Amino acid sequence: MRYDTSPTARALLALEVIQDCPGITAQRLGDHLGVTERAARRYVAILREADLPIESVTGPHGGYRVGRGLRLPPLMFTATEALGLVMAVLEGHRGAADPTELVGAALAKILRALPHQVAEPVRAVRRVTGPPPDPRLRVDPALTGRLVEACTSSRQVRLDYRLEDGRERPMEVDPWAVVLRHGRWYLLCWSRTSEAQRALRIDRVQSVFVTSQAFDPPEDLDALRTLEEHLSQGWRHEVDVLLRTDLHEAARWLPRSLGRLEEVDGGVRLRATTDDPDWYARQLAVTPLDFEVLGSPALVQATEDLAARLVKAAGAADTAAGSPMAGRARAGTTSSEQHTKQQTKQHTRQQTSPGPRALG
Incomplete structure (x- = not known):
């Protein structure tokens, strides 16, 4: 506990400890308060003296407890506690980031009741959140709190980061x-070590030291957009x-994580990189947009393979139908098989058929 904590604040902390530990002795209460x-x-x-019903229980298991009729004081959170609460809610409920949702509205009320210096870093995290994470990737709220504090105060950080190879x-x-x-x-940041923009996974951050050295953050930073564009590069x-569309329509159908869009x-x-051309071809194929793959040999091949699979699937559907029309369709396909393959290559480089939206 800080040594400059006022007697009133310590008394309220004592009340909180007594509520959490009914029957606590004076000695243990003193240990908690330092x-x-x-x-x-x-x-x-x-x-x-403030008319709060703090009762004393005698005997070997005696101590202090809160009596009946107590009206609870306002909630008190440290910055780390508030961030830990919000992180837990964000991780456990998809609607927590949306103030129009039930859980999101309740979270907003808690934030409004907190002091500005505690609530503002938490709001910053909430504004740039997404779907809840895998439990295995959960991070330490205290460590994350120090990073959020550094972001809010624009202070440089020294940290130890675990690379993929350990x-x-x-x-x-x-x-x-x-x-x-x-x-x-x-953690979206500028690495002074590498002189480059970086997106560091916080579950790999081993330690954090916030320095007193200030820096100037980017103006009008769209953190989520910047992160998604960053993660689409480097593969x-x-x-x-x-x-073959305009910028508005392209942005509507393609998430920013697929790459950068330029009119x-x-x-x-659309410019990006990928480690999985087959996956990337499928993301393009489910949009209703006409497109042409330009200087990407691996993606060209993946798109051609996907188109061939679709053509084969359509032929299999005709065969299964077993109708005279299906028979004539099969005969037509057989007689022009080579022509179809050539047309498929040319066609898939230029456009794709409409499909349901399945991006995100």
């Missing part, structure tokens, strides 16, 4: 924002696609 047993008794006396790497960063996206907590295979002559250019 004071002597005599001082703990004095704080109990302050509570009684090695630990010391880093010095300018922390911009803490973001929950697709099941993982990220093995290049993606370069021309979408050009003839449509919109």
Whole structure:
């Protein structure tokens, strides 16, 4: 406990401890408060002077407990406690980030009741949140709280980061924002060690030290957009696609995590990278947008393979129908098989059939 805590604040903390531990002795209460047993008794006396029903129970198991008729004081949270509460709610309920949802509205009421210096960092996390994470990826609220505090105060941070191969790497960063996206907590930052923008997984951050050195954060930072665009880059295979549409329609159908969109002559250019061209081709195929794969050999091949599978599936459906029309369709397909393959390659590089939206 801080040594400059006022007697009134300590008395309220004593009340909180007594509520949490009915029957607590004066000695244990003093240990909780970081004071002597005599001082703990004095704080109990302050509570009684305020007409709070603090009862004493005698005997070997005696101590202090709260009597009936107590009207609870306002909730008191430290910044770490408040952040831990909000993180737990965000991780456990998809509607917690939306103030129009039941749980989100309740969370908003709690935040409105908190002091500004406690509530504002928590609001910053809530504004850039996403779906709840895998329980295995949950992070330490105290460590995350220090990162949020550094983001809010624009203070540089020294941290130890565990790389994918298990090695630990010391880093010095300018922390911009803490973001929950697709099941993982990220620290969006500028790495002074690498002189590059980074998105660090907080479950891999081993230790945090907030320095007194200030920095200037980016103006008008859209943390979620910046993070998603960052995560779409740096993979093995290049993606370069021309979408035959306008920027508004492209943004409607393609999540920012698929890559950067840029309006050009003839449509919109989609640039990104991927480790899984087959997956990427499927994401493009479920949109109603006409597109042309440009300088991406792996994605061209994946799109051709996907188109061939669809053509084969359509042929299998005709065969299963067993009708005279299906027979004529099979005969037509057989007689022009080579032509169909050539047309498939050309067609899939240029456009895809409409399908249900399945992005996110």
